[in-house]
Amino acid sequence: MKILSIDNVSLSFGGLKVLTEISFDVIKGEIFAIIGPNGAGKTSILNIISGFYHPDKGKVFFNGKDLTRIPADERAALGMGRTFQNIALYHGMSVLDNIKLGAHTHLKTGLMSGLWYWGAAHREEMELRKKIEEDIIDFLEIESIRKQPVSALAYGLQKRVELARALAMRPKVLLMDEPVAGMNAEETEDMARFILDIKEEYNITIVLIEHDMKMIMDISDRVLVLNFGKALTHGTPKEVQKHPDVIAAYLGQKKAETMEKG
Amino acid sequence: MDIFLQLISSGFLVGGIYALIALGFVLIYKATNIINFATGEFMMIGAYIFYSLMVYLKLSPFIGFPLVIIFAAILGFLVERLILRHMLGQPNISIIMVTIGLSSILLGLAEIIWGSSFRSFPPLFPRKPIILGEIVLRSNLFYGFLVAMAVVVIFLLLFKYAKVGIAMRATANDQMAAFSMGINVKTMFTISWAFGAIAASLGGIIIGNIGGVQPTLGHIGLKIFPIVILGGLDSIIGAVIGGFIVGIVENLAGGYLDPYFHGGVKDLAPFVVLIFILLIKPHGLFGTKEIERL
Amino acid sequence: MHIGDFKETYSSDQAVFINATSRFWLGILFALLILFPFVAGDYLLFMANLAGITIIGAVGLNILTGFAGLISLGHAAFIGVGGYTAAILSTRFDLPFLLCLPLSGLMAAFFGIIVGGPSLRLKGLYLCIATLAAQLILEFVFVHWESMTGGIRGMNISPPQIFGYVLDNDFKFYFVTLVMVILCVTFARNLFRTRVGRAFIAIRDRDISAELMGINLLRYKTYAFALSSFMAGISGCLWVNFLKTVTPEHFPLMESVRYLAMVIVGGMGSILGSILGAIFMTIVPELISTFLGFLVNIFPTAMSFLFPLQQVIFGLLIVGFLVFEPHGLAEIWRRIKNYFHLWPFEH
Numbered sequence: 001m002k003i004l005s006i007d008n009v010s011l012s013f014g015g016l017k018v019l020t021e022i023s024f025d026v027i028k029g030e031i032f033a034i035i036g037p038n039g040a041g042k043t044s045i046l047n048i049i050s051g052f053y054h055p056d057k058g059k060v061f062f063n064g065k066d067l068t069r070i071p072a073d074e075r076a077a078l079g080m081g082r083t084f085q086n087i088a089l090y091h092g093m094s095v096l097d098n099i100k101l102g103a104h105t106h107l108k109t110g111l112m113s114g115l116w117y118w119g120a121a122h123r124e125e126m127e128l129r130k131k132i133e134e135d136i137i138d139f140l141e142i143e144s145i146r147k148q149p150v151s152a153l154a155y156g157l158q159k160r161v162e163l164a165r166a167l168a169m170r171p172k173v174l175l176m177d178e179p180v181a182g183m184n185a186e187e188t189e190d191m192a193r194f195i196l197d198i199k200e201e202y203n204i205t206i207v208l209i210e211h212d213m214k215m216i217m218d219i220s221d222r223v224l225v226l227n228f229g230k231a232l233t234h235g236t237p238k239e240v241q242k243h244p245d246v247i248a249a250y251l252g253q254k255k256a257e258t259m260e261k262g
Numbered sequence: 263m264d265i266f267l268q269l270i271s272s273g274f275l276v277g278g279i280y281a282l283i284a285l286g287f288v289l290i291y292k293a294t295n296i297i298n299f300a301t302g303e304f305m306m307i308g309a310y311i312f313y314s315l316m317v318y319l320k321l322s323p324f325i326g327f328p329l330v331i332i333f334a335a336i337l338g339f340l341v342e343r344l345i346l347r348h349m350l351g352q353p354n355i356s357i358i359m360v361t362i363g364l365s366s367i368l369l370g371l372a373e374i375i376w377g378s379s380f381r382s383f384p385p386l387f388p389r390k391p392i393i394l395g396e397i398v399l400r401s402n403l404f405y406g407f408l409v410a411m412a413v414v415v416i417f418l419l420l421f422k423y424a425k426v427g428i429a430m431r432a433t434a435n436d437q438m439a440a441f442s443m444g445i446n447v448k449t450m451f452t453i454s455w456a457f458g459a460i461a462a463s464l465g466g467i468i469i470g471n472i473g474g475v476q477p478t479l480g481h482i483g484l485k486i487f488p489i490v491i492l493g494g495l496d497s498i499i500g501a502v503i504g505g506f507i508v509g510i511v512e513n514l515a516g517g518y519l520d521p522y523f524h525g526g527v528k529d530l531a532p533f534v535v536l537i538f539i540l541l542i543k544p545h546g547l548f549g550t551k552e553i554e555r556l
Numbered sequence: 557m558h559i560g561d562f563k564e565t566y567s568s569d570q571a572v573f574i575n576a577t578s579r580f581w582l583g584i585l586f587a588l589l590i591l592f593p594f595v596a597g598d599y600l601l602f603m604a605n606l607a608g609i610t611i612i613g614a615v616g617l618n619i620l621t622g623f624a625g626l627i628s629l630g631h632a633a634f635i636g637v638g639g640y641t642a643a644i645l646s647t648r649f650d651l652p653f654l655l656c657l658p659l660s661g662l663m664a665a666f667f668g669i670i671v672g673g674p675s676l677r678l679k680g681l682y683l684c685i686a687t688l689a690a691q692l693i694l695e696f697v698f699v700h701w702e703s704m705t706g707g708i709r710g711m712n713i714s715p716p717q718i719f720g721y722v723l724d725n726d727f728k729f730y731f732v733t734l735v736m737v738i739l740c741v742t743f744a745r746n747l748f749r750t751r752v753g754r755a756f757i758a759i760r761d762r763d764i765s766a767e768l769m770g771i772n773l774l775r776y777k778t779y780a781f782a783l784s785s786f787m788a789g790i791s792g793c794l795w796v797n798f799l800k801t802v803t804p805e806h807f808p809l810m811e812s813v814r815y816l817a818m819v820i821v822g823g824m825g826s827i828l829g830s831i832l833g834a835i836f837m838t839i840v841p842e843l844i845s846t847f848l849g850f851l852v853n854i855f856p857t858a859m860s861f862l863f864p865l866q867q868v869i870f871g872l873l874i875v876g877f878l879v880f881e882p883h884g885l886a887e888i889w890r891r892i893k894n895y896f897h898l899w900p901f902e903h
Contacts, residue, residue, distance in 0.1 A: 050768050051768070052764065052767075052768060072767050072768055073767045073768075073770050073771055073772045073773070074770075074772075075768075075770075076768065076769055076770030077770055082765075082768050082769075084765060088762050088764075088765035090757055090758050090761040090762060090766075091761055092757045092760065092761050092825055093754065093757055093758075093761075097754055097757075100751070100754060101751070101754045101755070101758055101766075101769060102769060103751075104751050104754070104755060104769055104770045104771055105769075105770030107750075107751045109750045109751050109752060110752070111747075111752055111779050111783065113750075114746065114747045114750040114751070114752040114753065115743040115744075115746055115747055116743070116746065117743075117746035117747075117749060117750065121746075121749075121750045122567075124750075125570070125749060125750060126566050126567055129566040129570065130566060133566070165769075169769065169770070297681055297684070345875060345879065348879045349878070349879065352878075352882065353625070353760075354680075354681070355621070355625055355626075355627050355680060355681075355760075356878050356882060358627060358681065358684065359627065359816060359820060359874060359878060360874070360875050360878050360879070362629070362813060362816065362874065363813075363817075363820075363870070363871040363872070363873075363874030363875040363878070364871060364875060365871070366810070366813055366867045366868070366870050366871030366874065367867070367868050367871030367872055367875065368871075369864070369867050369871075370863075370864040370865060370866070370867030370868030370869075370870075370871065371864070371868055372864075373863070373864035373867070374861055374864045374865065374868070378860075378863075378864070477864075484688065484692070487685045487688060487689070488689075491682075491685060523700050524700060526696055526699070526700065529692075530692065530693060530696045533688075533689040533692050533693055534689075534693065536685070536686070536689045537671060537674070537686065537689055537693075540674045540675045540678070540682060540685075540686055541674040544674070544675070544678050544682060
């Protein structure tokens with residue numbers, strides 16, 4: 001069952017062609033990876049899905065629904081979660097508040113009830129806190145840092161908090177942009193484990209951009225390879241690994257020819 | 263019809279002078295992404311220093327002008343080095359508020375040093391008004407316009423052809439790229455502030471020559487905002503054209519509407535225009551909408 | 557020193573006054589605030605009222621600038637709108653004070669949305685420039701719409717009444733001010749325990765990713781701006797009813813700058829900061845005035861420097877705090893408190 005369909009999407013900024021006729025589907029419950037050299041357009045795809053960029057051509061379908069007219073802030077309510085390449089945590093808030101912010105679309109407190117607070121807003125906040133503590137903080141093992149300001153955290157923990165915030169969005173699809181960038185082997189393994197747990201326990205579909213090939217090959221169900229805004233190929237990790245165009249793009253044309261002969 | 267042409271002509275001339283000041287503002291914004299709320303105060307300080315040099319030291323304008331340019335460059339340099347350097351990396355709103363604070367400091371200092379009363383400039387240009395057919399143009403305004411345009415042209419040529427100008431444009435366009443090309447970005451910031459201060463100060467002298475100088479001269483500097491919003495915050499051409507348009511519009515508005523409101527319309531009109539521009543075309547005539555990276 | 561402080565419910569964990577000690581001190585503060593007018597002299601009572609009215613305006617501006625990150629250069633003008641509304645409603649329509657209060661707030665909020673509205677969908681600095689335009693346009697209106705505002709001479713109003721009880725001196729007015737300050741501060745603080753407050757902070761820190769988190773930027777910026785202007789309006793209404801007069805001179809651009817200084821000096825993004833900043837910036841002009849008063853013996857014209865010296869000092873405070881202590885007095889207070897929390901240990 002397709003949860004996400006990208007249909008013939010093209011994007012350019014002025015004369016620069018960022019994406020050319022990209023089409024792929026993401027199946028519900030799978031981990032779908034997008035890989036490619038820097039500048040290939042990977043983040044732009046996520047930005048189009050999130051609604052931050054508008055494609056010049058083509059459409060995005062979420063659960064069969066055409067997203068073209070739906071503004072970015074409404075896509076979160078549909079079930080689209082997101083983490084960012086450069087950590088986009090809010091430095092003015094603690095870890096807990098950042099996570100609570102993720103749940104924004106699912107809360108109802110308005111200006112008036114917020115000013116009064118006691119009553120409906122308080123109940124909502126307490127329920128939210130309980131849910132976050134049990135489902136997210138416990139799950140991602142970040143109890144000890146929850147009251148700290150995010151700017152005081154180490155890089156790896158910040159990435160994890162960003163993941164926690166994305167989970168608070170109660171996403172059906174989680175778009176992750178380089179979740180293990182800059183992490184050492186141990187942190188990468190932890191994050192990979194969390195991602196797999198998210199898929200299995202919460203049945204969340206994951207679309208993942210990464211450069212860490214080992215991790216991609218280990219945890220993804222299917223992979224799309226991008227180069228200069230064009231799709232080179234897609235398929236299972238094994239299929240993609242053997243594809244000559246992919247080898248050429250990553251290791252060079254000569255290596256590809258050598259491997260073909262050998 | 264005569265009144266109409268008269269208003270347009272004087273408006274055009276004053277607009278040219280505004281264009282110079284707006285240019286100073288846009289220079290700083292393009293190079294450093296900082297909105298300089300103290301532009302008006304730079305104007306005012308330039309006028310006061312020139313006044314002091316002429317009246318207290320009895321120097322000739324030919325010496326006074328270059329001296330003010332040097333003072334202004336030093337002022338710009340000091341502001342950038344002493345204050346703004348420390349703000350690198352802080353959010354934009356903090357930096358904007360620093361320039362607001364700076365404008366307050368300069369305003370207060372000027373009043374303390376020179377007092378709050380109005381001073382009129384000793385005449386710089388021949389007094390005879392310029393007469394073009396039915397239109398009478400005050401000599402201060404006319405010659406002031408010529409000087410302002412000369413300075414604008416010099417600046418524009420500098421940017422297009424001189425090495426430092428090209429370096430400034432490169433920094434304005436893409437700091438990272440300029441840096442990797444070996445351009446000392448920090449120096450470019452300082453130079454941009456120096457040039458911005460120079461442009462504003464020269465504009466201040468010209469305006470001071472037309473209408474006299476008092477600490478509130480800086481308020482004229484607030485008109486920068488309608489001008490650069492109309493022209494586009496990051497557009498040099500926009501600053502110049504915006505200056506002319508605002509000069510003409512305010513003159514027309516003042517000329518026709520002042521009687522109904524007992525005065526003051528001229529200074530207000532640009533801001534009413536500003537509100538409308540924000541509604542219709544907020545990036546102005548020539549401004550570019552930023553492409554944000556996520 | 558705090559030790560052994562365990563919370564057993566989320567509710568108590570997230571309380572504003574989180575332990576018995578702070579509740580104790582809060583109680584003491586309340587008692588002092590209520591006793592104050594009985595022991596204070598005329599001057600202090602006047603200043604206290606002034607400070608309270610200023611606090612409300614400062615909290616409003618901090619919500620917009622400190623929490624939501626949108627600079628306003630028009631805050632004084634919106635306070636003026638509230639003030640003139642209150643004056644007009646009470647002199648022309650004989651509306652009672654308690655009704656004037658919310659109406660002044662609404663009027664200021666209304667004007668705010670009209671002038672600021674178009675720029676709310678753009679980047680923050682456009683709002684900054686739009687509020688500057690609002691400030692200048694409203695200053696013009698205050699002076700020139702003589703039929704409504706009384707022009708340069710302004711308007712006088714008779715002392716406000718609450719259910720027949722006339723507030724004809726500073727002592728009686730103090731309690732009204734106190735109640736209004738407590739209400740405003742409480743409601744403002746409440747907001748930041750909910751998703752609305754968090755949304756404001758997100759908009760300030762990273763508005764693009766806030767949008768992708770599901771926050772409708774236009775709606776929340778409008779909330780912040782409307783709320784800020786509403787509180788300015790209330791502050792204006794209180795101001796006018798306290799001084800029993802309103803003139804255009806009270807709401808110049810420099811006053812907007814003074815309010816910005818309050819937010820910066822007190823601490824952006826902190827309700828406590830707004831209070832500290834407001835009190836600080838109410839005292840500073842008085843200090844300058846007193847200082848110059850002393851100097852008059854040596855320099856007879858010293859008092860003419862009052863206004864420009866204020867401007868220099870406001871500017872220095874703004875620049876100084878932004879460069880050296882960007883989190884303001886609230887941060888300094890927090891450091892002092894932490895020191896005592898751990899005392900006599902260092903860590």
